[in-house]
Amino acid sequence: MGNIWAPEVVVEKELAIALINKQFPELSIQSIKEIGEGFDNTIYAVNDIYVFRFPRREIAGELMETEAVLLPKIQQLLPIKIPVPVFFGQKSQDYRWSFLGYSYLEGKMPHKLTQENRTKLIGPLAAFLKALHSISIKDLKGVPVPYDKLGRLDIGKRKAGMMEKLEDLCLLDNSQVFEKARDYCQGIEHIEVPCEHVLVHGDLHLGNMLVNEGKELTAIIDWGDVHIGHSAVDLAIVYSLIPAEEREAFYAVYGKTDSVTLELARFKAVYTLVLLLAYALDKKELLLYEEAKTSLAIALSSS
Incomplete structure (x- = not known):
């Protein structure tokens, strides 16, 4: 394939x-x-x-x-x-x-983030997503924004491909995080995606964020996947960026959400990170590989 x-x-x-x-x-x-x-x-x-x-x-x-x-x-x-x-x-x-x-927007992809760095990103990121997801779809009339036609949160559609990539990763890198991800993938069942229509970035991960030398968030780039869909697509970043014990701080700013959205967000985070890891290996991008591997461990940590 x-x-x-x-x-x-x-x-x-x-x-x-x-x-x-x-x-x-x-x-x-x-x-x-x-x-x-x-x-x-x-x-x-x-x-x-x-x-x-x-x-x-x-x-x-x-x-x-x-x-x-x-x-x-x-x-x-x-x-x-x-x-x-x-x-x-x-x-x-x-x-x-x-x-x-x-x-040109100044900044670099976040890397080698400490716990303190990640904590500092929580407030700005939560405020950004709250503002983005609050944009009225009615006000976008006439703008050719597509709805999600790719099934980005469709577990049944994406599970087999994720398992295939994980098997390859396990063979190439004997890491516990990949074993844990494989167990997660094998165990996850279909989740019916609730009907929700908000404007989402669509591909929010560390590679599409810019930070300054102080590791402060300066920009969100690469809007090629922007669409009208479910907020869980973007909330995946909460799992891949923020340690479990600090996720409540994000939702204190963004607003509360339901358990189904949280589980869908975790799935999207794991799926995206597995793809990024396979991509980084294929392109020999060591920095992206190490960051995605760290993020995958965070995404799989208990909430």
């Missing part, structure tokens, strides 16, 4: 330069460097001022058009910075999808 992050198209640097020069000649590219890739996008820094994201898959191209309209509309409603497009690349004969350019 192929990996879900396998690209359909990769925009190499020469094509990125050609596309930007053709559509935005005013930029006058002085420097350009690839700064990352994800499941869905190839990312370049231009002149150390802008970041351009080019879709790698069809679904990412469709969601890029959502970002173009949605992110400028919601930026003022959120207490943490998000990337807001300033360049709107159009699909063309040279490249079949839209692409976006954003002002």
Whole structure:
């Protein structure tokens, strides 16, 4: 079975330069460097001022058009910075999808977080998700935000794939955390997802957060999975980031939620982290691998 992050198209640097020069000649590219890739996008820094994201898959191209309209509309409603497009690349004969350019946001992916670091992130993250999930869907009329068509919380749909990745991880890394994750996966049963329609980031994990040198939250990036769905999709971050004994502090700010949502959030956290671990191994990203492994242990800790 192929990996879900396998690209359909990769925009190499020469094509990125050609596309930007053709559509935005005013930029006058002085420097350009690839700064990352994800499941869905190839990312370049231009002149150390802008970041351009080019879709790698069809679904990412469709969601890029959502970002173009949605992110400028919601930026003022959120207490943490998000990337807001300033360049709107159009699909063309040279490249079949839209692409976006954003002002560069300072910060780095959180890593080597101490207990104190994690505690410091609780309040800002809770306030951010409370604000995001409180945005009125009615106010988004006319914005092409999709509903969840991927079954992100569908345990039956995702369990077999998660087990397969865990078996591979157990073979490559004889770690207790993977054994514990395999036991969790084997034991989890179907949970009926309650009908809830809120605006969610859709892919909230450490790799899509930026912090400053003091490990303070500065931005939430990569909105390629934004959709209208269940809050548990985003609340997965509570399990992967926050130790069990401090999760109540998050909900003291965000607001109380029910036990079904909490269990779905834990499942989403474990599922996402298993995928990140498999991706990190495939791409030989040691830092991401170690952070995801630590997060998986936290997600599996008792609530």
